[in-house]
Amino acid sequence: MVRPGGRSARVQESVHTAVRELASEVGRDALTVPMVAQRAGVTPSTIYRRWGDLQELLSDVAVERLRPDTAPRVHGDMSADLTAWAEQFLDEMASPAGRAYIRDALLGDPDGGNAGQCSAYAADQIGLVLTRATEHGDETPDVETVMDRVVAPIMYRILFRPEGLDAAYARSLVADVLARTGP
């Protein structure tokens, strides 16, 4: 049975906190399970039993950090809203920290649940922007299209082609997907 409250929750919390603290102190690559366990005031075997290995633990922490903490800002129109969101998304995800979290989230993720969660976060944010636009009477692409045309290219480049990613790229993707069929 899952026990969301009580001791289990306290252990999870302190372990996650330990990971975040240590990652910023000694660097993500220097982390070890025993090190995290000591900082968290927990036995290594607890971590091994609950998470399996360091990667799964890091994956959990990464997903937590990739959760958006705020709804997309409202600008003038849908184009401005989506552009601003995409720029910020790229900015966060392409940063060294963002890349590390993405990799961690993908890495220790046997069943793909954590990665799916990340994708869902982005879809939710886009959904908010598009719903708002629809309520204003705008015609909008659907979420899937924006995922394919904006989010996917950004993530693909972050993962496979580390070079030359900037806000202009995000803007062009958004402009492209919003372009109505020709003259």
Add this chain to the structure above:
Amino acid sequence: MVRPGGRSARVQESVHTAVRELASEVGRDALTVPMVAQRAGVTPSTIYRRWGDLQELLSDVAVERLRPDTAPRVHGDMSADLTAWAEQFLDEMASPAGRAYIRDALLGDPDGGNAGQCSAYAADQIGLVLTRATEHGDETPDVETVMDRVVAPIMYRILFRPEGLDAAYARSLVADVLARTGP
């Protein structure tokens, strides 16, 4: 000095072979460095010194396996060529083995070189298709566009959204990117 031939090459070859064999015998997740070393007739310390850890080794092997072994088949026209290529690409990449290789390639890849290589393979193949079409006088999108609109969405879904990927999806992506601006 780098020593491409001779003993180093033999060791690399036998280690890679050992990885492939053992992966198919005991499963990729059961691999350990000592196990690979023994099968390869090599000391574990050799592997640790040369590859650092199991992930980097698996990443190397994965990139090798992700290299296309044949040029894209020629069908009637560009649309048929690109569609067929995309279908096959999705098919290979979305298979359990393909997914595992992609993850491995990304994972043990500190500097992004291996992932970049994978991306380059796809870009090359697309380049071949498009060049052929151009020589026939067709007007084609450029490689970057196809990467963004076809390859990126496929890879994104494979990594982040394991559900519901099929040939129809690949076809629709290709149809989309080839669609001239509307009526």
Add this chain to the structure above:
DNA sequence: CGCTAGACGCAATAATTTTGCTTTAACATA
């Protein structure tokens, strides 16, 4: 208030990674 089952701590054990030193063998040069 007790019962129960899942989660944790502890400690012994097993497996792995790391490291210092030695040996081997490619490659270059004569």
Add this chain to the structure above:
DNA sequence: TATGTTAAAGCAAAATTATTGCGTCTAGCG
């Protein structure tokens, strides 16, 4: 062909990390 140089491999001890059995604790429930 002989020989020197040096990167890479072997070996083995030491350090670190991962696994596992068993007893204890506590949250959730009747």
